[in-house]
Amino acid sequence: MSRIAGSGQTSSGDQFRLLPSGRPFGSLYSGNVRAVVARGLKATWGSNWAIMASGFVEPVLFLIAMGIGLGSLIGTVEGPGGQEIGYIAYIAPALLAVSAMNGAVYDSTWNVFFKLNFAKLYQGMLYTSLGPLDVALGEITLALLRGALYATGFTAIMGVMGLITTPWALLMIPASVVIAFGFASFGMGITSFMKTFQQMDWINFIMLPMFLFSATFYPLSVYPQAIQWVIQALPLWHGVELLRQLSVGTFTAATGIHVLYYLVMIVLGLILTTARLRKLFLK
């Protein structure tokens, strides 16, 4: 019988030199994010594709109902550059931002919550060479892949409906990934605090009003000034405005601020998530 384990003279033989290496994150990171991503893809294609599809269909249904239905009553509205655009073209980029947010939040909150507390998946992973940062980056990458997929599909539908009038609009796809990155890196960190399903419901409690009121369906100017400030502090508004500007190829100083907002959110989110995983798993 061949050897099952033991002195490891086959492929792991040269690993036997257990030399300390100078990795920047020490025990937190082993540079093997791709294994976590590969696992996620295999598991997703195996079982969760129906949930995947539903996340894509939802914003499309909104686009049809609100855009075509409500849009026929409204006609045209003022776009980012001051030009008149159809109502459906006004809300489409906003719904794309919502779709990027939803995909990223689903993957990084409910999905992570289940794996953390019920499937004990991460406990198994962290008994291998993987560190918490490998796991976090892997899960976030998966959320981004899903976000990119949704964004590409939604943009294609916008194209089919004749809502894409400038090549700049294609930048909405990478911008959606940036939006997804911001939500995913934060979502995972926040989920690590959650212990019960009731607590998880708070996430929906925040997401739904953010979806409805972040200048998704009408301009921010309808609100009194104080409310405008609150909305402008929230991440989705920046995503909506960024994609809306890209959809018509209008760039202002605000474009840079929106992007900067997300870069800061991504960095803070990653710091939070890594610190939390370390606390949870290396206690």
Next chain:
Amino acid sequence: MPNIAVPKQLTRTVISARGLTKKYGDFAAVNGISFDVPAGESFGLLGPNGAGKSTTMRMIGGVSQRTSGELAIMGLDPEQHGPEVRAHLGVVPQQDNLDEDLRVRDNLIVYGRYFGLPYSYLRPKADELLEFAQLSDKAKAKVDSLSGGMKRRLTIARSLINEPKILLLDEPTTGLDPQARHILWDRLFRLKEQGVTLVLTTHYMDEAEQLCDRLIVVDKGQIMAEGSPAALIREYSTREVLELRFGSERNATVAAQLEGIGERLETLPDRVLIYTHDGETSLEQVSARGLHPVTSLVRRSSLEDVFLRLTGRSLVD
């Protein structure tokens, strides 16, 4: 740090703990334990639930930070070099944490990828391990369709994917039926024959006696005794034990009348144990005193008796 070890020492002592302590607030789950495990040994941590066995295992795996003390796995501190240390560990946790989203064979391959091992190595290795775990015909099955014993064997197969030098088994057979336990013991014994260092926790005496070359008896985070199962029994118990049941009402009162028979007497709520070198002779002495137990049993001493002697409590409550 004492991390730079000579290669020869690496192969001799694979786990070395000195004054290992883990505190949660004021509570010391592990309270200053020291032990060495040489390569190829089968080493057991025997103790009741809550003794600190699992915490010790988690510290060895580098997924729990010790409060104080020193710990070296193959010469490295698992806290500083978690990924490197775990590359040489196989871990079978107390609760199976198989990946339910993946099929049986994929569980092995994907887990191997976490170690950064290439597919060209993993594919044949997975088939080999499925055969070892007697799961070849389940390769494409879903994990949740497996029985408890099969899941346990798959977890063990998974832990071997990286050809570990040290296999950590946390209560490997808890919750399995006798037949499944024996199959598992057989597989573990084969690994031991191949030179894998086994470290296992258990609260089953028979398991410890079957599998362990040497063990430490742990209670309340401290080591109560250390040695081979036979040596521990020799040191802390007698050759045989006479178990007498007089009915739960009478055990305590009858015990007083049994003084002087055998070497030592232990009164439990449900029975009286007489530690003796010759159980049959002792039983005759009991009858000679006009005492007639409801049931009597002469058996060999086990680690259970050692534990009872050391802590005054049973292993399994």
